Amino acid sequence: MKNSLAKIPALLRQRFKQNLRSFNHWFLDTPERALLEAQQAAQRIKNVEIEHFGNKKISPESGNYTENVMSYWQVYLDKNLTIIKIKLAEFQLSRRIINISNPILLEKLKVIDEIIEKYAIKDKVISNSALLSTPQPLKINASEINKQSDSYDINDIRPTPPSEDTGVFPSSIGKTVNKIRANLTPQAEEEFMRNYRISQNRTKIALRFLIILIIVPILTHNLSKPFIVNPILERIRGDNKIQIFLNSDMEKEALHELHIFEQGLRFEYLLNQAPPLSSEVIQEKIKDKAREMADEFYLKSSSAISNVFADLISLLSFSIIIALSKREIMILKSFMDTIVYGLSDSAKAFLIILFTDIFVGFHSPDGWEVLLEGIAEHLGLPGNRNVIFFFIATFPVILNTIFKYWIFRYLSRLSPSALATLKEMDE
Incomplete structure (x- = not known):
């Protein structure tokens, strides 16, 4: 019993040393980790530009989207710009304490520079030589990303003055407070x-x-x-x-x-x-x-x-x-x-499948035949079977091609999640 009690302080000391080493390792990796997360957020923005805006800036002028769809992309952009701003502020603070000289970080900074320059959240370009020499504070002039109106107009983003410091907390908190204040x-x-x-x-x-x-x-x-x-x-x-x-x-x-x-x-x-x-x-x-x-x-x-x-x-x-x-x-x-x-994504996918199956599905030829015979009888035209069968053999195929092109060309941009739901329901 006494031997067991004597081992407890030794175990506590060992556990404390392990936690201390883990914390030390985590703290030393803070600059690289913060810069990596900022680079990932910048890459996500770049991927959206390539896939949905023709490798141009995310703005109403770069894509033919409705107001609701554009607001979705604007919120997505604001979220990632906020992550970049916070992680660069964390990178700046950690570099004041930890001296790093890693050329790999330059590649990450290139991706980040491209985004923050494009969306005007930085007025001064990061100096590449600063990473290879003595550690200097990384000065970043961020914009008020989330302090925008409810219209989500991307052109409202403005660079802040050079003297304004980057806050640690996201500006969405301030936006929420302003909205509550406006409601009162x-x-x-x-x-x-x-x-x-x-x-x-x-x-x-x-x-x-x-x-x-x-x-x-x-x-x-x-x-x-x-x-x-x-x-x-x-x-x-x-x-x-x-x-x-x-x-x-x-x-x-x-x-x-x-x-x-x-x-x-x-x-x-x-x-x-x-x-x-x-x-x-x-x-x-x-x-x-x-x-x-x-x-x-x-x-x-x-x-x-x-x-x-x-x-x-x-x-x-x-x-x-x-x-x-x-x-x-x-x-x-x-x-x-x-x-x-x-409508929800499932409802959109359901309506698309219902509409396409009725007009271009397996049982649609019978429906087209009844419809064409009814139109011919209404107008007093002879119900030529050859003409009806030729129409059924060509028009639904053309209609199906148009549906597939619309789904590929527009639905993937208007509602990517609905497209994913549609593929899952088809399978």
Whole structure:
């Protein structure tokens, strides 16, 4: 027992020496560690410039992005610039105590210099000879990175005066304090209500304009067809009912229906569910049915012709609305952007997969066939199977190529995380 108690001070001394050596080693590596972290932050900024801004400065002028996407990149830039500023301040403080002379640090400083000069967070270039000679304080003139407005405009970054010292704490703390202070001002509630009313009015305008874009063409078609197109068409065609069928498909449909009617009469007679009919009576019934079908297909042909002109009038009304509503179009675009960018990455990926599978997926040919046959019937055109199959064999392929190019070219820049989620869901 006494031997065990006697060993405790020796173990404590050994543990203390180990901790002291570890701390000493950590302290001596502080300059290199701080500079490495600053170099990594600068490299991250450089990678974003190469991948998303064409190797140019991260700014609205360098990339075609919306305000929400640009604010995302601005916050990412501010975060890494803050890391560079703090780590260079740590590097400066540690070099006052520790003398280092390592040529490898020069390569790291080159990457850092490129970024801090580009974004104006330094007014004086680091001297390379200072690392190889006697240790001198590293003077860095940092900018107020995070003291920007809520618009996240990168052009608001300004270099601080040379006499201003770099703080140890990130300036985001000051930004948070300023935001809290602004929320406590007497004008904060008035500003909030004003922004709320603007947003509410924009939403109302966008929804009203969207309803107009849908309702007006439909009403124009349904009103112009019976009151304008049909009277003009009936006056032109007159009582001439020689051209009953508009195309061969209508004629085949009428003959098929008449043949079924004739076979139905014979079937009823064979089942003894109807009294025996003479051939003259059967011919008279078939003749009456033919007259009835002739009137029916004559009206159907007239309706198909009038649909063409009614659709043109609806398209004209839609074009007039678009031409006279530039302000509403901009508001609607902003409203749709807010909805789309407000979705989560999983929701974006889900909608993209749903949309692409419907139009270019494995089962889409059947849907395209039904859609094209319906359009042909609406316009009174013959449903040519060769034309429909050729369209299905080419257009979805072109559409699929456009989707893939859009995903590769734009989605990777607008929402990289949504692109990653989309790839995972596809796999």
